[in-house]
Amino acid sequence: KYFDHQKLYEVTYQATINLNKIIDINYYPVPEAERSNRRHRPIGLGVQGLADTFIALRMPFESEEAAGLNKDIFETIYYAAMTASKDLAKKEGPYETFEGSPISRGIFQFDMWGVTPSSGRWNWEALRNEVVEHGARNSLLVAPMPTASTAQILGNNESFEPYTSNIYVRRVLSGEFMVVNKHLLKDLIARGLWNDQMKNRIIAENGSVQNIPNIPQDIKDLYKTVWEIKQKTIIDLSADRGAYICQSQSLNLHVQNPNFGKLTSMHFYAWKKGLKTGMYYLRTKSAADAIKFTVEKQGGMTLEPVSVETQRMSDMQCSLDDPEGCEACGS
Numbered sequence: 001k002y003f004d005h006q007k008l009y010e011v012t013y014q015a016t017i018n019l020n021k022i023i024d025i026n027y028y029p030v031p032e033a034e035r036s037n038r039r040h041r042p043i044g045l046g047v048q049g050l051a052d053t054f055i056a057l058r059m060p061f062e063s064e065e066a067a068g069l070n071k072d073i074f075e076t077i078y079y080a081a082m083t084a085s086k087d088l089a090k091k092e093g094p095y096e097t098f099e100g101s102p103i104s105r106g107i108f109q110f111d112m113w114g115v116t117p118s119s120g121r122w123n124w125e126a127l128r129n130e131v132v133e134h135g136a137r138n139s140l141l142v143a144p145m146p147t148a149s150t151a152q153i154l155g156n157n158e159s160f161e162p163y164t165s166n167i168y169v170r171r172v173l174s175g176e177f178m179v180v181n182k183h184l185l186k187d188l189i190a191r192g193l194w195n196d197q198m199k200n201r202i203i204a205e206n207g208s209v210q211n212i213p214n215i216p217q218d219i220k221d222l223y224k225t226v227w228e229i230k231q232k233t234i235i236d237l238s239a240d241r242g243a244y245i246c247q248s249q250s251l252n253l254h255v256q257n258p259n260f261g262k263l264t265s266m267h268f269y270a271w272k273k274g275l276k277t278g279m280y281y282l283r284t285k286s287a288a289d290a291i292k293f294t295v296e297k298q299g300g301m302t303l304e305p306v307s308v309e310t311q312r313m314s315d316m317q318c319s320l321d322d323p324e325g326c327e328a329c330g331s
Helices: 005-025 031-040 050-056 064-092 124-134 148-154 182-190 196-204 217-222 231-242 260-272 308-316
Strands: 167-172 175-180 290-295 301-306
Touching: 005 031, 005 064, 050 064, 050 182, 064 124, 064 231, 167 196, 175 182, 175 196, 182 217, 231 260
Parallel strands: none
Antiparallel strands: 167 175, 290 301
């Protein structure tokens, strides 16, 4: 398997064209919003399913291969979006406040980070010269957002985040259902490891596979949850992609037992790495577990200590019975 950067370029290019068009045909609730949007013409391209991509390519989230692909993906997105914006400027002119901006002087986002693109895949110097000559149609292009609702609808993991759990409860009108990470399920079935006992063990481990002896190490490495990945790694990945993000990114940090020392350390580390958004949400785990049910093969029911994370994931799902309490819709 390989990652198709050319396809990503083509999709991003077309998405940029489409988003730019929305600026002109959009409904604006107040004239000030319309005036600002038409003057600066910002758009926001985001992603979802980065964790799914790493799993599909057999790259653990903490691996050097994942770090390299992370940078390459966002370089491609930024290059494609900037190319499309430049082509639009050729036809329709640059955005109104283009003159005097860094991009009018050929200064890209990564130049302001002191970063040189290392993939060798795209001709940045040629694009720089064309942007200086013709301008750009949009002041801002890339802004990875949370994608909570759309990722759930499309069956991807949220935004650029790791999985928070490998098993959780989904609530719908017809009842509650246990949902297993589809990639993990496929891998366990392929290796003959999936059965009721394995399902119950993963539930008992709060959606983690790290302490289950008969799961191979390569599977454990691939399916670490965000609680099992160093937050320094999460920040490093965000900083690596940040050089190609001209707006900012919704970076969530997950700390099991937060305190002032940990948070101060993380914030200063993110600041020193150059991140514009040090933290969007801080996710924590409750000190006490709730009661959880698992169903035995024979049909009996047992009580086991349960995942607060499983319950939290359940609470984040859209419920038609409680539309006002939907956290996902808020994003």
